[in-house]
Amino acid sequence: MTKRKKFVNIPVLTNLAEESRDWPYENPLAPGHRMCPGCSIPPIVNMALLEYGKDVVTGSNTGCLEVTTGVFPYTAWTVPWIHVAFENNAAVISGAEAAYRAFKKKGKIDKEIHFVSINGDGGSYDIGFQSLSGAAERNHNMLYICYNNEGYQNTGYQRSSATPIGAFTKTTPVGSKVVGKEEKRKDLTLIMAAHEIPYTAQANPFNYKDFTYKIKKTKDIKGFKFINVLQSCTLSWRTKPEDAFRALKLATETLYWPLYEVLEGKFWRINIKPAKPKPIEDYIAMQPRWRHVLKMPEVLDRIKEEIYTKWDFLVRMEKLSKELAEDLGFSLDEIFNMSWEEYQDKVKPKLKEKTYLF
Amino acid sequence: MAVELIKERKAVAMTGNQAIAEAMRQINYDVAAAYPISPQTELMGFFAEYLANGLVDTEFITVESEHSAMSAVIGAAAAGARAMTATAAQGLLYMYENLPIASNWRLPITMVLVNRALSAPLNIHCDHGDAMTARDSGWIQLFTENSQEAYHSLIMAVKIAESALLPAIVNMEGYIVSHTIGNVNLLTDAEVREFIGESDWRKNVPHPLLDTDNPVTYGATALPDYYTELKYPQHLATFEAKEHVKRVLEEFNRLAGTNYQVIEPYKLDDADFAIVVMGSTAGVARTAADQLREKGIKAGVLKIRLFRPFPYEEIAEALKHIKAVAVLDRHDSMNGLASPLYQDIASALYHLPERPMLHDFIYGLGGREVTVEDMLKAFNRLINIYTGRETRDRFTEYLQVRE
Numbered sequence: 193m194t195k196r197k198k199f200v201n202i203p204v205l206t207n208l209a210e211e212s213r214d215w216p217y218e219n220p221l222a223p224g225h226r227m228c229p230g231c232s233i234p235p236i237v238n239m240a241l242l243e244y245g246k247d248v249v250t251g252s253n254t255g256c257l258e259v260t261t262g263v264f265p266y267t268a269w270t271v272p273w274i275h276v277a278f279e280n281n282a283a284v285i286s287g288a289e290a291a292y293r294a295f296k297k298k299g300k301i302d303k304e305i306h307f308v309s310i311n312g313d314g315g316s317y318d319i320g321f322q323s324l325s326g327a328a329e330r331n332h333n334m335l336y337i338c339y340n341n342e343g344y345q346n347t348g349y350q351r352s353s354a355t356p357i358g359a360f361t362k363t364t365p366v367g368s369k370v371v372g373k374e375e376k377r378k379d380l381t382l383i384m385a386a387h388e389i390p391y392t393a394q395a396n397p398f399n400y401k402d403f404t405y406k407i408k409k410t411k412d413i414k415g416f417k418f419i420n421v422l423q424s425c426t427l428s429w430r431t432k433p434e435d436a437f438r439a440l441k442l443a444t445e446t447l448y449w450p451l452y453e454v455l456e457g458k459f460w461r462i463n464i465k466p467a468k469p470k471p472i473e474d475y476i477a478m479q480p481r482w483r484h485v486l487k488m489p490e491v492l493d494r495i496k497e498e499i500y501t502k503w504d505f506l507v508r509m510e511k512l513s514k515e516l517a518e519d520l521g522f523s524l525d526e527i528f529n530m531s532w533e534e535y536q537d538k539v540k541p542k543l544k545e546k547t548y549l550f
Numbered sequence: 551m552a553v554e555l556i557k558e559r560k561a562v563a564m565t566g567n568q569a570i571a572e573a574m575r576q577i578n579y580d581v582a583a584a585y586p587i588s589p590q591t592e593l594m595g596f597f598a599e600y601l602a603n604g605l606v607d608t609e610f611i612t613v614e615s616e617h618s619a620m621s622a623v624i625g626a627a628a629a630g631a632r633a634m635t636a637t638a639a640q641g642l643l644y645m646y647e648n649l650p651i652a653s654n655w656r657l658p659i660t661m662v663l664v665n666r667a668l669s670a671p672l673n674i675h676c677d678h679g680d681a682m683t684a685r686d687s688g689w690i691q692l693f694t695e696n697s698q699e700a701y702h703s704l705i706m707a708v709k710i711a712e713s714a715l716l717p718a719i720v721n722m723e724g725y726i727v728s729h730t731i732g733n734v735n736l737l738t739d740a741e742v743r744e745f746i747g748e749s750d751w752r753k754n755v756p757h758p759l760l761d762t763d764n765p766v767t768y769g770a771t772a773l774p775d776y777y778t779e780l781k782y783p784q785h786l787a788t789f790e791a792k793e794h795v796k797r798v799l800e801e802f803n804r805l806a807g808t809n810y811q812v813i814e815p816y817k818l819d820d821a822d823f824a825i826v827v828m829g830s831t832a833g834v835a836r837t838a839a840d841q842l843r844e845k846g847i848k849a850g851v852l853k854i855r856l857f858r859p860f861p862y863e864e865i866a867e868a869l870k871h872i873k874a875v876a877v878l879d880r881h882d883s884m885n886g887l888a889s890p891l892y893q894d895i896a897s898a899l900y901h902l903p904e905r906p907m908l909h910d911f912i913y914g915l916g917g918r919e920v921t922v923e924d925m926l927k928a929f930n931r932l933i934n935i936y937t938g939r940e941t942r943d944r945f946t947e948y949l950q951v952r953e
């Protein structure tokens with residue numbers, strides 16, 4: 193992190209990190225931020241923003257990413273970044289994007305600027321859900337990334353609606369009557385797919401090729417893009433820092449966190465299909481916050497039911513999507529491999545013709 | 551692209567909401583974001599008509615809530631846009647979290663607040679309860695008396711905000727002004743655009759997000775070691791803001807032939823008794839003062855146009871020789887000595903060697919009609935307390951309550 197050089201009257205940090213000059217060779221998030229060892233937020237942010245380049249306006253809700261990257265007079269952001277409050281970055285970035293459109297249409301700005309909002313699960317699933325849903329419905333041309341560590345980490349780990357069944361949090365302790373969180377995870381990815389926005393996906397930083405493929409894909413798509421990325425939290429999951437990515441790897445191998453993508457709520461494709469899924473117990477065993485459920489067959493059963501019915505649902509959606517693609521004269525892979533323009537030109541007209549299928 | 555509609559000045563009969571929509575069209579904001587709430591809804595509807603007919607260039611973000619309206623205009627302004635929103639009462643409270651952020655970041659946003667009473671009980675009619683909750687938010691606040699002033703004030707507010715680098719609220723009373731037809735002298739489109747100047751994303755704010763070659767960080771945390779240092783420049787800016795307001799009012803007076811000042815004294819020079827008031831009630835109070843003067847009582851009125859930053863020097867100067875002053879508060883701040891305007895007036899007068907007696911009247915709540923008789927009642931009660939004919943238990947009283 194670089195200290196800004198001149199005291200400005202306005203509490204905005206200028207003269208940012210030296211790293212910004214070396215684009216794109218250095219990480220967009222400069223070293224020196226205050227995230228915990230083993231936290232997987234930095235690789236998520238860096239992988240995403242490296243694909244986007246330097247002409248990007250970014251922002252975040254209040255949360256771990258925000259509080260560790262900008263502590264006055266230091267900042268780790270080498271690209272423009274704005275944090276207003278806990279629940280509104282989708283709206284803030286939608287305003288910035290509208291400003292850009294206003295100047296663009298008047299010919300007052302030439303360059304192509306992209307807009308990326310990166311927020312925690314609490315700020316996306318819960319308190320910020322309204323502004324996320326609103327920006328998605330208005331179809332602002334922006335990418336929204338949810339880094340999902342399954343809890344309110346910045347405030348010391350309370351439950352969020354992304355926290356899994358049975359997990360310990362400070363607001364869902366393990367007691368003699370109640371053991372951890374009772375409710376299952378809200379499925380924000382499905383909810384966003386139901387917005388029928390251009391692109392929705394689930395990703396995992398361990399599967400970095402898949403993740404960067406998805407990020408690249410969003411760069412080409414006009415409209416609202418949403419990616420939900422699982423993120424390990426050293427502090428609350430209590431996985432050893434060096435095991436963070438091993439845990440993340442297991443999340444997808446056990447089907448706990450399937451990697452898939454959805455185009456306009458219509459075409460569903462699963463990106464990684466483990467030949468033989470590993471037992472969920474392997475994943476849970478790596479997380480002291482959650483390990484106690486291994487001795488609780490009824491709780492384990494509920495967890496499994498949630499995971500496997502969801503996987504079954506996704507497989508069926510993919511099957512339907514394949515059928516639909518074939519009816520239109522394409523393979524599902526062909527459709528996902530098209531550029532956004534090609535998709536508009538080739539697939540959309542055919543979709544219109546065949547709407548009776550629905 | 552925006553078209554030139556009004557090429558010659560003209561006088562038209564307009565409601566406050568129509569006049570504000572007209573000003574918005576002439577200003578041709580880069581971005582507007584708003585959520586419907588009475589009595590503001592109609593205003594945004596009028597503006598949407600202009601949009602639908604291609605008469606403005608504004609990107610209108612039809613957000614899903616007021617919280618997002620303010621968030622979006624903050625994002626837009628930080629990006630470099632000339633941005634505005636409009637709301638009332640519950641809408642303002644819902645977006646409130648963002649207000650002190652906009653002012654600390656010195657974003658020149660303008661907001662039309664169509665004054666409405668706060669719940670509970672739910673009520674869509676006028677009082678100043680909403681504006682009063684924003685008084686510590688660091689926003690500049692102008693009050694207006696009629697649709698003409700509302701129209702002029704929004705145009706002035708754009709320039710005030712951009713020169714003071716502080717966000718500004720234009721208060722327009724719900725229904726009393728927003729839905730009441732008055733005579734409005736419109737400036738030409740060209741005059742308005744020249745007065746406020748061309749919007750330029752590189753210049754509207756000092757650190758536009760869109761300048762990706764000079765990346766900035768908005769919204770870093772500041773711990774106890776820096777928080778104070780990041781508040782202090784804002785503190786200074788609010789004091790400087792009054793000079794910006796005065797300069798812009800003067801410039802505007804030269805353009806429009808108006809005589810706007812931060813305060814508007816009426817027959818105060820030789821007055822013994824005065825009412826201090828904001829908004830449309832000023833007219834009623836002036837009529838009452840005239841009637842009293844016919845009976846030989848030297849009455850006057852002080853209307854406050856600039857509520858934030860509070861022009862305490864000008865007010866002290868205007869009131870210092872008065873025997874007794876009735877402050878009319880269109881809001882009850884509860885649990886205090888008296889209501890907000892009274893407290894501000896009292897503070898403004900405290901340092902004078904001799905100062906008027908003060909009394910506070912809470913009036914016009916939830917759209918309660920305000921008559922000349924009400925104003926006469928306030929004057930009479932004030933005079934009676936002053937002369938000792940009547941006593942008082944408190945500094946603040948309800949003027950119009952049915953017991």
Ligand SMILES: Cc1ncc(C[n+]2csc(CCOP(=O)(O)OP(=O)(O)O)c2C)c(N)n1
Nearest residue numbers: 254255256278312313314315343344345346
């Ligand atoms: C309106 C409001 N309510 C509560 C808070 C306190 N708060 C700040 S961050 C946070 C949790 C953030 O959780 P999440 O979005 O998941 O991000 P993480 O900290 O996990 O990165 C909470 C509760 C706040 N800042 N603002």
Ligand code: SF4
Nearest residue numbers: 228231256425426427
């Ligand atoms: S608390 Fe968790 S999410 Fe937050 S910085 Fe530490 S590891 Fe990352």
Ligand SMILES: [Mg+2]
Nearest residue numbers: 312313343345
């Ligand atoms: Mg979280």
